[in-house]
Structures are given as structure tokens and as C-alpha cells.
Amino acid sequence: MFEQVFRNIDDVLWKEAGCTTELDYTEQCSWLLFLKYLDALEADKKVEAEIEGRKYTHILDKRYRWGTWAAPKDKAGKFDHNTARSGDDLVEFVNDDLFPYLRGFKQKASGPDTIQYKIGEIFGEIKNRITSGYNLREIVEQMDGLRFGSQAEKHELSDLYETRIRKMGNAGRNGGEYYTPRPLIRAMIKVTDPRIGERIYDGACGSAGFLCEAFAYLNAKAKTTKDKKILQERSFYGREKKSLAYVIGIMNMILHGIAAPHLLHTNTLAENLADVQAKDQFDVILANPPFGGKERAEIQQNFDIRTGETAYLFLQHFIRMLKPGGRAAVVIKNTFLSNTDKASIALRKLLLDSCNLHTVLDCPGGTFQGAGVKTVVLFFEKGSKTRSIWYYQLDPGRNLGKTNPLNDADMADFVELQRTFAESPKSWRVDAAAIDPETYDLSVCAPDDGEVEKMRSPREILDEITTLDAESAKSLETIRGLL
Helix, strand or coil: CHHHHHHHHHHHHCCCCCCCCHHHHHHHHHHHHHHHHHHHHHHHHHHHHHHCCCCCCCCCCHHHCHHHHCCCECCCCCECCCCCCCHHHHHHHHHHHHHHHHHCHHHHCCCCCCHHHHHHHHHHHCCCCCCCHHHHHHHHHHHCCCCCCCHHHHHHHHHHHHHHHHHHHHCCCCHHHHCCCHHHHHHHHHHHCCCCCCCEEECCCCCCHHHHHHHHHHHCCCCCHHHHHHHHHCCEEEEECCHHHHHHHHHHHHHCCCCCCEEEECCHHHCCHHHCCHHHCEEEEEECCCCCCECCHHHHCCCCCCCCEHHHHHHHHHHHHEEEEEEEEEEEEHHHHCCCCHHHHHHHHHHHHHEEEEEEEECCCCCCCCCCCCEEEEEEEECCCCCEEEEEECCCCCCCCCCCCCCHHHHHHHHHHHCCCCCECCEEEEEHHHCCCCCCCCCCCCCCCCCCCCCCCHHHHHHHHHHHHHHHHHHHHHHHHHC
16 A cells, blocks of 8 residues: 555656656655654654643644644544645745744754754755645645554555665665665674664764664564663664755654664764764764765864775774774775775774774675675774684675665675685685785785795796797707708
8 A cells, every 4th residue: 555655656746847866756755754754653642641641742833733734634534625735825835834943943952862853954954846736735645644553554664665765776876875785784784793782873874774774683682671762762873964865864764663763964074083982982883984975174184094085084983983892894995905095005004903804795796786886895893903804705696786686695605604704615714914014905815726826036937938048949959950
């Protein structure tokens, strides 16, 4: 049922001049879906308060609640078309009244982790792109049919929302920014193995896929009410710079069951690493930071190793934000392993000296749709130097693409072998002592089968050529004597 609702909404959005891509469709669905969810949340809270004999104070004034402006009902509980706004009246109300009212919550909120602050953040950045009030009315009526009551309904909605995010990634515009393949995320989580009570962080959370999957992983292990309370209130933390990704991340976490996400709308890299204290650090870090971007000189001043490459700044941030003994899994371009510039060499040295880089997963081309680069995943623990590195070369046996995406079965061999760092045709170990101390080159190079022949020096090669020339000359003289 819900799938058809989303299709109907897309059909309406297709008519809108301001909505031309999957990103636009998801953006507009997200703010409407958020208000519909908020209405359902308030209804549940009100019932709880009545059962406990308390008076419930609504977050939103009555004029701005979903049941007033979006989906008014008559006495029979049916949609009341006589009182519902439509056409220009509806668009004017949303743009000039509703959005300014919701933006004001950021200033009134008691703190950044409150639902009031999230409301102010979302509507302070996002814009209504639906210009036709009749299209908006049709979309609102479709959206009103969605329900958040049962776990089955929430699960179906979260799956549909994930599908929408995946389509955004496949659309080709900043694809990797919004969607990391879920089988890869799940494999990264299995290797880092977060535990209930640990704090999990993604400083470049995008659509919050890592945090949602980590919640699913730990929620399956939660046995008590206390466990579930810990997962809801003090387990998952993220930061996101871009407005659309921030909104999508919040909505994604809500639909996956995290009622009040600890997501901050901020530029993570604007924080000076020198200001990070022990209380700010996390037990587990899971991330796929944006790569290829460039940061301004004043942002680079926050880091010991200064570079314009965004991913390299994020990696320094993650190392600093990890607790001693903490575990991390970070996606990065494979060129990081071998680049010869000073920043790359210094960063590899920092990683090897301050952390145990125990695993490097080499991902094939096509793992990330639309990214256009090959990637690796770095698995490391903070607090001890690297002694040896276990490499695994992922080879699913087919070309990965939109019609052949990565799946969980592709990752099973890696997860199984990684437990014991077992060697295989796809995996091998490299002693840290064998790494060049000048370049710290960590290239993914599988060892040859059998003994590796020692490379000869240029002088040895020239000596052999001279010997062979002398032998050839002697043979020619013998042949001339026989003629």
C-alpha cells in the first residue's frame, strides 16, 4: 500500500517545474513526511499522558498541526474538503506562515538534541519547491494515508525511504554522498562489532546509513528496557554539513526507529582538533567521508597535516575523535595508500604510528554507483602501533553496476576470513617492518605465488650482457673457421 502512495506522489512531483531529479523528489517528500510523523508522535504522546493522568502540551500550535492545515477531518473522521486549503491559499500558507513559524523553533529550543531544535534546523534550510497549490494538496492527501502505528508499518516505510535514497545515489549527482551500499556498511559493522553502551559516531553522516544499520545491529541484541533506552538516548551521533542530507538523515533515523536522532547540522571540519577532549571521543567510528572536495585555508588551520583534500582532513578528525582502544572503519579513495605528496605520506605515518591498521579491504570498481573512483576501507584501533596489515581483495566475480549491485553474499567471505586474518587467494598479510619508512606506501599488492625472484642491480645486468656478447663473438669466430 505504502509503495503505491510513494509512486502517486512521484507522479505529482513530476509535473512540478521545481522538482526535476530524485534529489528534489526526496527533499520534498522528506519535509512533508517529517510533519506527518510529528503529528503521529504528538498523538501517541497525548494518549500516553491521558493514560498517566497528565496534561499534554503540544509541540506545535493548533493552527500549524497536520490535522489542521494539511488534512482536516469532519466529525465522521473523513477528509474535510470544505475547510482544507488548496491552490494559491495553500502555497501562501506554507511559504509565508508555516515555514517561518517552524524555523523559529531553533531559537526557542532548550538544546540541539531536542525535537524542537530539529524542527527549526530542518525548516531553516529546506524550501518548499512545490509551486502549484493543487499539486501540493494532492500530495498532502496521499501522504495522509501513511501510518506509523505498528512496527510492520514503520519497517515498510523505512524500506521505501531507503529505496528512495538509493535512487538518489544512482541518479549520478553526488551519488556517493548520499548512499553507501548497505551490504558494505553491514560488513563494516560486523568487523567493528559495536556493543550496547558504546557511543557510535559518523562525522560525515549523509543519509545516516551507518547509524541506521548500527542501530539495527544492536537493536537485535537488546534484551531489556534499559538496553533499548540506551540505544535511543546515548548511542548514535552524527554530523552533516549539507542541508538536504541532514534532513534525509534525520528522517531516515526516525523511520528506522530512533525517535530523537543526535544529528548536528554543522561543518565537522570547522572544529579545531586541539579543542577535542576525552569526553568528546567515541568508542566506534563508521564513516564514508566525501572525497575530492577542497576546504578553505582557514579550515585547514584546524589540522596538524594541512591539505585541501576533504577526505584526508576527515581521517585526521576520526583518529582524534576515537577513544584509546576505540575501533573505526572508514571508506577512502585507494590512491590514499600510495600518493607521494607530503600530506599523504604524513597521514599514513600518523595512522600507522597512532593506530593499529589491522585490515584493508580493497573494493572493486562499481562498488559505489556514480562515484567514478576505486575505494578501500581502513579498519583500525587506536592506541597501539601497527604491527601487521591484513589485506583482502574483494572480487564478487562479476562487474558491479546498477543492475548488479553489491550484496551481502559478496561480503560473507571477507567477514569470515577477517575474524582470524586468514590467508587465501584473496587475502594476505604484510608485516609493518616491510613498509618503506620513507614513503609509507600501503598499496594493495598481492604477493606472487612461490618465491619472489630478487631484482638484479643494473651493474649485474650489464655484466651479464658483456659476458653474453663475448660468448657470441667466440661462437661467430668458430663458425667462420669452419667456412
